[in-house]
Structure formats: structure tokens, C-alpha cells
Amino acid sequence: MKIKIIGSGFAGLSSALYLSRNPSNFITIYDKFNRVQSVGAGILIQPSSMEVLRKLNLYDDLLKRGEKIYNLVGINHGDRQVFLTSYNDYATQCFGVGIHRSTLFQLLYDQCKTKANIEFKLEREITSLEDQSLFSDLLIVANGSHSCLREQIPIKQSYRLYPYGCLWTTIEEEYTVPNTLYQYLKYSREMLGMLPSGVDDHGKRIISVFWSLPVTSRNTYTKEEILKDMKFHLRHQKPELIEKLSQANYSFAVYADVYMKKYDHKNIVFIGDAAHGMSPQLGQGANMALLDSYFLNKVLTESDNNVELALPKYTSIRSPHIKFYGQASKFLTPLYQSDQQLYGRFRDIFFSIAKYMQFSRNISSQILCGKKTSWIRNKEIEY
Template sequence: MKISVIGAGYAGLSSALLLSRHHLNRITVYDRFDRVQTIGAGILIQPSAIEILKKLGLYEQLIDHGEKVYHLEGINHRRRQVFLTSYDDYSPNSFGIGIHRSLLFQSLYDKCKIQSNITFQLSREITSLADLQVTNDLVIVASGSHSKLREQVPIKQTYQPYPYGCLWTTIEDNEIARHRLCQYLRYSQEMFGILPSGLNHNSKRIVSVFWSLPTRLKTTYSLENVLERMKYYLNDTHSDFFEKLKQANYSFAIYGDVYMQRYDHENLVFIGDAAHAMSPQLGQGANMALIDSYFLDKSLQEHNDDVRIALQMYTHMRRRHLRFYSQASKFLTPLYQSDRQIYGRFRDLMFTISKQIKFSRRMSSEILCGKRISWIRNKEIEY
């Protein structure tokens, strides 16, 4: 089968790698940049995606260079613990893996490069899906949340930019936030996150730092004011870490929400953020991309005599899981990023109560792990 993949991100690379295991496939990966690379800070790989990394043969490498994360902790501006979500509440010995996104990306890219049936066409921006559909058996669109290619298909869809983005940086540090993702919160108007992100290229432990900020302030915010607020949350116990924050370089990230009524059209399929981008609040972006790739490969194997039927089955298999996390993202994001103080007050009250209830703790952990597909029924995705 002749396959074109548009976009060399997590979704594009992982789908190419999985499909390359079928040696009759001939895969071309297109990317508009002159070299394949990624930018950004750390990500949290959840148990849902760890299953896929094992199938790709990347698990051991990521364990060696990442940091196991056992808890997600939220502390408010009064220094009270609002929530503590533990992977153990889902299953004993469960964990996430905090890792810098470039390491996962490089692992996928390096493995793709050694596959004889994968080729890369760089500095090549695809502008017409119809042309590729004619010359390929399968076209996979994995070109990210801001992709304009969605507009070329007759599928009901929406794209909505989020009003909040974040400042981010990475810091070398051996002590802070070991084995836990820490979030410091003032209602829904401030969020300061510290995520363990494994080892950098110098084998130094790093953490990723995030500060939530309205996009309208992207060009006018005061870094001095942001640092003062960070200092307040860190207090005097992490003065060395704060000095590193003062010396760091910061970038601004923006996000958007993508909805598509279905992901397939003829011999074409959308995966990853190109199909269903959502708020980073649940930390599921890279995880969903990897899961998409797995189920796309699975549906093609089960219906290898008919690509169109396979892609329709792919949409069917992914719909409930992705719908659940899209709903969860839309519900939770305003509780953390909003101009309305009442949302943050509601979050603090709700989570303070729910963390005392075993059922609520388990459900929170299931959502964090990335496997749940229903609010009511206790069902998970099945690989």
C-alpha cells in the first residue's frame, strides 16, 4: 500500500512507524520544515500511551531518560492542598513518565529513519489533499491543530483558540518536584506548574516550568511580575530554584480546540491534534496521538482489503474515547484558566471534598491515566 503522512510530529511519526511493520507498505512522510524537529518543554506520558510505546519498542529508552511521576498535587495560594491525584488510586505500581518532548520525538524519528520502507520529504508543504488522494492508497493528515488542510474536506468541524496560553521554560534542578507534578493555584487566575522532565542531553535532571497567562497579554506581560508571583508560591524553601528561574529564557505557547464530526473522508484520515486538539490541562495531547496511531494501524489490519471501510472503523473506534476527553477538557479548563474567580473557588471546594472519597479519587486517577471512555459506566479503551 502506498501511504502519505502529512506532518512529522508525534502522530505522524508513530503512525508511520507502526504501519512500516507491514513490509508491503511504502510510506512517505512530508513536513514543511527543512529538518524534522520539535520545540517545547516536558510532557507527561500516561499509562494509556505507555502501552503503545511498549509496542513500538521505545519504552525502555524512555524509562531510562524520563522520570516516573506518581502524583499530581495542587496547592492553592493559601498553601493548602486542594487535590492529590495518585496513580496508585487507579492501579498499584502505576505511574506516568515525565520526559522532555524532544527525547520522545527523537526516539520516534530515529526509529523511523532506519525503516527501509519510510522516506522523508522535507521542506515540502502540502497544499492539496486531492492530489495526494489520487496518487496514494492512504493519506494521513497529522499536521497539527492549526492545520488549514481540514478546510478541504466536507466534514463538520470547528476550531476555537483558547483565551489562555502559557509561558514555559526548562530548568536543571536535582531536588524540586521529585516524582510529582506540582501545580500552584490562585483561584482560576493563576497557575504555576512544575513537571519533572527526565534528563537532558547532558544527562542532567530537568523540570519544565509553566505559567498560565491570557493570550491577550502575550506581548504586554511583565516577566518581573510573573517572577514575583512564582517567588511567592516557592517561598524561601526553594531560593536556589528561584534564582534559576530568574536567569531562564521563556517562550509563550498558545492552544486551540479542534472538533471534527468524523475523522475519515474517502481514503483520507485526520489524526492527532489535526483531528481533536484540546486544552493541555489534562496533559493528553501526545498520548492521544500515540493511541490514534495504534488504532489506525489496527483498523487497517482488520480491513486490509478496503481502506475506506478501515478508516470508517477507525473513526468508530476512536469516537467515544476522544469525545470523553474533549468533554473533560472543556469542563476542567475554566476551573484552572479563567478570569472568573468563582470557577477557582468552586474547584477548590469540589476537589477538597472529592479527595476524601475513594470513588472520586479513583475516577480522577482513571481520567489522568487517559483510559476512561464514559462518565457513568466504568469502561476503558481496549487495545
């Protein structure tokens, strides 16, 4: 089967790896850049997608290059612990893995290069699904949340930019508290995230730093003003950390909420952020992309590469999981990124109480692990 993939992110590369296991498949990956690369800071790999990486024989590499995360802690501007979400509430010895985006990308890309039935065509920006070079048995669109290709198919959909984005950077630093992701909060307008992200190519431990900022006013803040606010949140940390943040270079990321009623049309399927982009607040973007690739390969294998049968089944299997996390993202994001101070006050009160309730902690950890599919039923994804 001839397969074309638009986009070489996590969704595109992992799909190519899975589909290349069938020797009758030949996969071509298109990317608009002149070299295959990943841009961004750290990501949090959840238990839901670790199984996907295990099946790709990348689990050991993930643990070698990443940092195990056992807890997520939120501290507000009054030094009060707002929330504590522990993977241990879901299952004993459960954890997430903080890893730099480019590190995981390189693990996937290096495997792709070893496959004789995967080829890359670079500097090829695809702007039309009518492009003759896309003629294939299966076309996979995996070029991100800002893809211009969605609107070219007759599927009910929506695309909305989030009002808040974030500045991000990566610094070399020994962790103040190992195995813990920290969020420092001031109402819902200020949020500083500190994610241990494993080791870089030189074996040095790194932290990914995220600073929430309104998209419309990102150019009105000076670096000095932002650092002043960061220093307030990190006032109890060692001075060396503050110094490294002042010397770091920052990039800005914009996020979008993407909804599609279904993900398939004829022989075309949308996966990853191109199909269901959401806020990074729940830390599920990379995990969703990896799960998409696994289930797409699963339905194709079970249908003997019958695309007409497989793609509708893919939509049916993935919809409940994606719908749940899309709704959760829309609900939770304003509590952390909003101009409404009241939202932040509500969050602080609600989660400060909920963290002492085992039932609430169980639900929070289940959502964090990326496996929940329903608000009502206690049903998880099935591999």
C-alpha cells in the same frame, strides 16, 4: 500500499513506525521545516499510551530518559492542598512518565530512520489536499491543531482558540519532591506547573515549567512581573530554583479546541491534534496521538489494508474515547484558566472535599490514566 503522512509530530512518526511493519507499505512523511524537530517542553505520558510505546519497543527507553510520576498535587495561594491525584488509586505500581517532548520525539525519529520503507520530504508545507504530490492509497493528516487542511473536507467541525496559553521553559534542577507534578494556583487566573521531565542529552535532570497567561495580554506583562508572581508561589522553595527561573528563556504556546464529527473522508484520515486538539490541562495530547497511530494500524491490519473498510471503523473505535476527553477538557479547563475568580474558588472547595472520597479519587485517577471512554459506563479503551 502507498501512504503519505502530513506532519512529523508524535502522531505522524508513530503511525509511520506501525505502518512500516508491513513490508508492502511505503510511507512518505512531509514536513514544512527544513529539519525534523519537536518544539516544546515536558509532557506527561500516561499508562494508556505506554502500551503503544511498548509495542514499538520504546518503553524501556521511555523509562530510561523519563521520570516516573506517582502523584499530581495542587497548592493554592494560601498554601492549601487543593487536590491530590495518585496513580496508585487506579492500580498498584501505576505511574505516569514525565519526559521532554524532544526526547520522546528523537526516540521515534531515530527508529523511523532505520526503516527502509519510510522517507522524509522536508521544506514541503502542504496547504491543499489537492496537491498532486499527495496522490496515494492512504493520506494521513497529522499536522497539528492549527491545520488548514480540515476545512477542505466536508465534515462537520469546529476550531476555537483557548483564551489562555502558557509560557514554558526547561531548567536543570534537582527536584524539590521527586516523582511529583506540582501545580501552584491562585484562583483560576494564575497557574504555575512544575513537571519533572527526566534527563537531558547530557544526563542532567530537568524540570519543565509552565506559567498560564491570557493570550490577549501576553505582551503586556514584563518578565519581571511574571517572575514576581512565580516567586510568590515558590516562596517556600530553595533560592537556586528561583534564580534559574529568572535566567531562563521562555516561549509562548497557544492551544486550540478542535472537534470533528468523524475523522475519515474517502482515503483521508485525520489523527492527533489535527483531529481533536484540546487543552493541555488533562495532559492527554501526546497520549491521544500515540493511541491514534496504534488503532489506525490495527484497523488497517485487520482489514488487509482495505482503506474503504478500515477508516470508518477507525472513526467508530476512537470516537468514544476522544469525545470523553474533549468534554472533560472543556469542563475542567475554565476551573484552572479563566478570568472568573469564582471558578477557582469552586475548584478549591470541590476538590478539597473530593480528595478524601475514595470513589472520587478512583474516577480522577482513571481519567488521569487516559483510559476512560464514558461518563456513565465504567468502560475503558481496549487494545
